[in-house]
Amino acid sequence: MSTLPCAAVRRRQALRAVLALLLLSMLACTIRPEAIAAVFLDATPTMLRPTRTPKPPPTLPAVLPTLPPVLDVVAPPTPAAALPGIQQSLVDVYALANTAVVSILVSAGTDKAEEGSGFLYDSSGHIITNEHVVRNARSIEVSFSVGEKVAGRLVGSDANSDLAVIVVERVPAGVVALRLGDSDRVQVGHQVVAIGNPFGLRGTMSLGIVSGLGRMLSGAPADISGAAYTMPDIIQTDAAINPGNSGGPLLNLAGEVIGVNKAIYSDTGVNSGVGFAIGANVVRRVVTALILTGKYEYPYLGIMGQDEYSMAELQALGVAAQPGVYVVSVLPDGPAAAAGLRGGSTPTRFGALQSGGDVITAVEGLPVLQFSDLLSYLAKNTKVGQVVKLTVWRAGTILQLDVRLTARP
Structure with a gap:
């Protein structure tokens, strides 16, 4: 039996070791090419450093936005259609004026109380109405459209113009006085509204036009000659005025008071299309004097x-x-x-x-x-x-x- 030289034996053993290592590397590792070349080029055993294939970094799930829970889909409300010019003007006038219009309940010491209308004239609580509404009053109750009731006190009255001023100690929050307009600028044909409490139906508004200007109505009382005072500057309107409207405002479409509703011409006692209001320019003069002195000198x-x-x-x-x-x-x-x-x-x-x-x-x-x-x-x-x-x-x-x-x- 021949014996291989020691060097040959060592090369054979090294080759076997390399083959074994290659087999293991194929199963678990990746061998650097330069390491394999070194083994074959140099028989000296070499310390091999296998390099593991790095694991890819874990893939994080994409961050999704947080969504609200799914609800039943409701269609948005349809925007209100713009009203035609005159309708919107009427809505605006009512919204502006109605809170200042009051119901006046008057007790004259009998079982039956009388009701009329009026409106807030200033922030001091003065309210304008007709003299015949508060005539012989022993107690006055003022009701605002916001639901509050306040006791009223008579400041002054004038039978000749059929105007009176009462005052309340407290005006409800949000109630703004109405502004007197210029009745000299009113023309026949102008559209007007009357707001009041006809037949106790509070906050009623009626629409009409100015039917005539410069009308005269007989006043009271008669003077020493027996002649009755004649009220001038009366506005005629076909806006519905009925019992309970007395003392309420007649307004233009700008929300200004152009007259104080006073009377109707009727054979039945209800509206016949001929109503009368005291012109604002007369109202202004009389009311100012009533507040200051309690009376008006003509x-x-x-x-x-x-x-x-x-x-x-x-x-x-x-x-x-x-x-x-x-x-x-x-x-x-x-x-x-x-x-x-x-x-x-x-x-x-x-x-x-x-x-x-x-x-x-x-x-x-x-x-x-x-x-x-x-x-x-x-x-x-x-x-x-x-x-x-x-x-x-x-x-x-x-x-x-x-x-x-x-x-x-």
Whole structure:
């Protein structure tokens, strides 16, 4: 048996070791190529450093946004369609004014209480209404639309204009006073609304137009001559006014008070399409005085007249061709008598209507065509003690007369 040289034996043993290592590497490891080359190129045993294939880093799950729980899908509400111009204006006026409109319950010491309307005039708690609403009142209860009831106290009243002011100690939060407008700017055909409590139905609004201007209504009481005071600057409207509306506001579509609802013309006692309101410019003057002094003094001229004459009457008076205010009579001891104004003195076939009276054609240079024009000017523009200049036609001659107004008797 031959014996291999020691070197050969060592090479054979090394080769076996390398093959064994290669087999193990194939099972578990990856052998660097340079290490294998070194084994075959150099028989000297070499310390091998297997390199493990690194595990890929764990893949983290993607972070998903947190979603709300799935709910039933509800369609969003459909936006309210814009209302046509006039409808939106009416809605806005009501929203603005209704909280300031009040119901006034008056007890006169009987079992039956009377109800009317009114509205807040200022932040001090003054409320405007009609004189006939609070006449003979022993107790006054004011109800606001927000649900609060407050006791009221009479500050002052004026039967001639049918206006009164009451006051409450407390105004509910959120209630804002209404603003008086300029009744001289009102025109026939303007749309208006009345808000009040007809038949106890609180917060009722009705729509109409201005049907006429410069109307006159007889007032009370009569003066010492027996003649009733005539209320000027009355607005006529077809907005529904019924029992319970008295004292409530007549408003334009800007939410301004242009009048205080007073009366209706009706054979049945309910609305017939002819209602009347006291013009705001008269209201402003009277109410200011009632708050300050409790009364109002009217500038007084001291004549009697009328608005309408037939053609036959004008011919009988001899003034058919002369526009102006015919002076039917001059009351004795009055301002007009002191200034030399003349009334009719010659009998005609029309009874108390006598000819020969003066015709007032202008006051302070402003033409007047009807008796209501003259009364309206005096009521809105003059005061007691003021001197006014009247232009007078007398039998074809033009005169200028100065008249110092006094307080109405």
